Amino acid sequence: MTPNEQRDREPKGLVFNIQKFSLHDGPGIRTIVFLKGCPLACIWCSNPEGQSAAPELTLSADRCMGFEDCDRCLAVCLENAIGRDENGELHVDRDSCDGCGDCAFVCPSKSLEVSGDWVGVDEVIRIVEEDDAFYTRSGGGLTLSGGEPLAQGAFVRALLTAARSRGIDTAIETSGLCNWKTLRDVAPLADRIFFDLKCIDPQKHQRLTGVSNRKILENFRRLRTEFPENDVVVRTPVIPGVNDSEAEILAIAEFVEEAGGANAYELLPYHGLGEPKYAKLGKHYGSSHLEPPSETRMNALQRLATRCSPAHSASPVHERVDQ
Ligand code: SF4
Ligand code: SF4
Structure with a gap:
């Protein structure tokens, strides 16, 4: 096989953004690669351009x-x-x-x-490696986000393998809704997995995200059972009037404990920063009436979540603009 043929056979990924110098979504200074395509359509989604699995x-x-x-x-x-x-x-x-x-x-x-651009692994790695010196000094690296990165399993595997072989720290953010085989193959390649759990009630989950949470909860259990050594951070976006009650957060914390625990449980406050993107895509944003939860409310919920998971490290309330 010629080098050109070899290159053409390598998996390509549909990427809609590469964000440098991020201080969230993993330790140190990070480069976040956002992949297109997601099986969920959360009513508060701040990355609507990540939902469709095609260029838009x-x-x-x-x-x-x-x-x-x-x-x-x-x-x-x-x-x-x-x-x-x-x-x-x-x-x-x-x-x-x-x-x-x-x-x-x-x-x-x-x-x-x-x-959305189709890009090869080498092209992404070249961009990620430009900031090698910052990763070394800060303990940072590469984080894959979306959309749902695990919807592009072959590309994600190839990208994480390439990053690992260069000594770059790796993390992925997932909604947890994917084929188990994909998560199983990717888990050993990720130094950290940010796993979103939005709510436990299946009907409510269906209403808010368009999908059942059955597979998500099942994947979480299997991940903790089959890869107990993996560093897993559970995240919940806290949406006013949706899942911002003590009962909602307690239900998630209890599920996590019963399913094998997590290394941390982070709560992310809702924000409406993604709203202008909806108009550009010709889509309707159904959450403009929502206000971000107050810092006091977030701190109270975070204390509760931490108290319910005493075996695990408490994480500060995390401000993030791309949930
Ligand atoms: S609107 Fe633009 S992107 Fe869409 S089909 Fe026409 S030329 Fe192509
Ligand atoms: S009419 Fe407006 S949108 Fe169309 S090509 Fe000209 S500047 Fe661009």
């Missing part, structure tokens, strides 16, 4: 130069997916758009962009 067109209408003598995007779209309404505002017919990106290519103002 985004439209920032306020950036469009608005010259009708521009309209380059309309001219190149073979699907006739772009039009203007009666006020002259651009709109995209999402049912017709196939995400080819021809319009983004010709748009001079970057009003139109495509979220």
Whole structure:
């Protein structure tokens, strides 16, 4: 096999963002690679561009130069997916758009962009390695997030293996909803697994995320049973009126204890920073009425969670902007 053939056979991943110098989602300074595709659709999701497993067109209408003598995007779209309404505002017919990106290519103002690029392992590793010196000094490394990274199992395995072989610390963030075989194969390659548990009640989970939590809870149990040595941090995004009661947090903490425990239990406060992304994707954000929980409330819940898991280390309430 020639080197070119070999390269073409290597798995590629659909990545929508690579964020450098993150201080969350693992120890030290980290590079976060966000992968597209997620089986959940949480009503508070702050990364809606991570949900679809295909490249997606985004439209920032306020950036469009608005010259009708521009309209380059309309001219190149073979699907006739772009039009203007009666006020002259651009709109995209999402049912017709196939995400080819021809319009983004010709748009001079970057009003139109495509979220999601197919990239190879070597390309990602090259970007991650640019900050090697910072990882060494801070104890940081690479974290895979999303979307649900384990929805791209072959790519994630190859990427973590490549990072490990270079001595880079590895972490993944998962919703826990994936094929068990994928989690089983990835677990030994990750120095830390951030495992989201959003609520225990299956009907409520279905209502809030679009899916049952049966497989998620089962995967957590198997992970703790078959990989007890793995460093696992449980995380719960605390959503006002959804799971911010003592009873909800206690139910999760008790499940974790009974399933084999965790190295830490972190609570993440809801934030609405992802809301503007919904309009760019032509989606509706159903959580604009929510306010972030107060620091006092978060600290009280975190104390409760910690008290219920006395064998495990308490983690401070964690501010994160990409939950
Ligand atoms: S991404 Fe392609 S199909 Fe979609 S609007 Fe642009 S040119 Fe048309
Ligand atoms: S190509 Fe870009 S700047 Fe020109 S009309 Fe389309 S969105 Fe606006």
